[in-house]
Amino acid sequence: MTDRVLILGGRGRIGSSVAQDLATHTQAEITITGRSPAIEKTGSLLLEKPVQFLMLDLAEVDKLRKAIAQSNLVIHCAGPFHHRDTNVLQLCIEQGVNYIDVSDHRSYTIKALSCHDQAIAAGVTAIVNTGIFPGISNSMVRQGVEQFDNPEKIHLSYLVSGSGGAGVTVMRTTFLGLQHPFEAWIDGKWRLVKPYTDREMINFPSPYGRSGVYWFDMPETFTIPRSFPSVKTVITKFGSVPDFYNYLTWMAANIFPKWLMQRHNMIEFLSYVSHFMTDITNPFSGIGVAVRAEVTGQKNGKIATYCANLVYENTALASGCGTGSIAQFLISGKLKKPGVWPVEEALPTDLFMEAIQSRGMQINHTLAD
Template sequence: MAQSLLQSSTATLMARATATETGYSTAQLPPKTRNSRVLILGGSGRVGGSTAIALSNLSPQLQIVVGCRNREKGAAMVDKLGKNSEIAQVNIDNMDSLETALRDVDLVVHAAGPFQQAEKCTVLEAAIETKTAYVDVCDDTSYAFRAKSLNNRAKAANVPAITTSGICPGVSNVMAAELVRAARSESKGEPKRLRFSYYTAGTGGTGPTVLATSFLLLGEEVVAYNKGEKIKLKPYSGMLSVDFGKGIKTKDVFLLNLPEVRSTHEVLGVPTVSARFGSAPFFWNWGMAAMTKLLPAEYLRDRSKVQELVKWFYPVVRAVDGIAGERFSMRVDLECSDGRNTVGVFSHKKLSVSVGTATAAFALAVLEGSTQPGVWFPEEPEGIAIEARELLLERAAQGTTNFVMNKAPWMVETGDEPKRGWIRNIRLNVQKRKRN
């Protein structure tokens, strides 16, 4: 495959994204899947709703089934989507309800989080039982690897399934896989370090579920890998200042326990892997770090207690979001043993839109036959075939303000001084004035 994506600019991708009035480049699905029925669980929520809208725009002939518990919210989403959509009331904790809903669809997209501390992969098990293709937006390590343990059952049932297939994890995994593939084909060295860095302004406009996920992650020890050795670290520690390039510049990010760390370590064979996240305004980072010190880990791992926290914090978060916006960026860094360093950067002005577009890109890849039977991570070639990665990233990148792949760090960095740097300079200047 030509390496056009690895050398493409944001302008090229965005030019391709203007083919329709919606701003999306429509997907030309094979005739047998063009009118497929896609059930989106959590379809009236922020992530599921965004996915439904993106799928409808990318492939207008698809039949979108909005799976939800609240019929009123589901009806509002169907009104947005138009004639090729309908509602299905589904209880994801009830196997009978799930199997009834899945028997009439070709693909199920599981966007009904949070996935943290879920004891079973009920939706995936129902998909295997009904022989329905499956995609989820899981962002929890335990859930992701529990899903992966169903690989042989999915193979036996001839069911293609991808777990952790949203934007981060998801698109970020595919970006990492492409950086590693390019390095191994073009470099004399071996990949030795992979670093994921994520930034959102506020909650990214994605609702209380994301806030709950963030709080739950604060109760988990961070798993990272150092020279092949598994290590455990404190959540929201290990701050780094990362330059996300134009439009975002330098932001502070902190360690979190995310599934792409383990999956890319195992699948791509990179010995040192870590993932970090940061938010804005910068005092949110202080608050998150303070929570890990003030609240016991057991408290932060209790879903009922976290839901109470969300009720208290969410109105404040939404008010601040109105000022902060919902910009989003991720940067994937790869270092090789021969000194070769490359990065991929993906930035969007609205996370709530971008996550739906990314998830829709995975759904389309499955419908197009890119995924083999079994349960796969996005970076596995059986999940997203190597030759299908370019198209997936192109679709996911529609609407981005900055998207680059396989570039040297200096080619994407702005040289912007971290916020903590200018705060330190202000303090020094004040001290100098006092001394004078």
């Protein structure tokens, strides 16, 4: 029987990257959705295999319920997720259909995880925050944590060149993340942190080298302390290439009036201007991503540090690899874990490494006292 996968928001840059990964690594029948009539080009990618298209707005609940009921797996790529409800997830649980999303905000993650017991009762495996960061980054942390007797500190650093190959939605996500201070797990306590502060210079692999990153609210800041209770500090920082984008983002976070940054029109204006600017700089900066996961803890009675680095030439495609690989494992039956989970709790390291290798990605890591 052919597996049927429904990708909500599948015509966007991230959604089409997920569709491409699935078309490459599975035999699934793929249906993508969009709110306007289909066009020949799906996002920025032309898929090797044909996909079906369904015009669908998430507010059309009856139509959405029917589409989910006709699927074996639903992948939710219709962001931003800052103000999304969990209706899609709840409909999947109601219909007994497995669920994945590319959500990237704490508020949505908290709401999704609250459906955990319902998913267990329905036998539904639901995995949130898949993609590159969060997603592959979470699995890099898990791999590091497993090297220690007692992991204590996790430092995640992300760097994206230009637009990252993503669309305006990702730009919206960035500016929405600048609106409010957020809680970070530091020295065993939740402490309030201002976004895009505390610039730190990190040594990334070539071609990036030493680059600046800043505090940024990510779901990992919330889920990793829950997943690994012995960890006392979790730091998540983000930066852009070229560096002048960091200064513009810092200004938006720290100089622009808060009331202005909380207006929808302002977010839209900044998102479209930023995307226009990256269209100009992408040919020079590239659209790649670097992820650095550093774990410090006790191993054999000594303090040691594990550091893992991943570099990929296209951020959107990397996100497709992260989400697509988890979808592949769910479809094949290699991954089955009823409940609602963040990636680091759902995906075993052996499957993660299988996904990385099969997609031509490489993680370099070191472990030092």
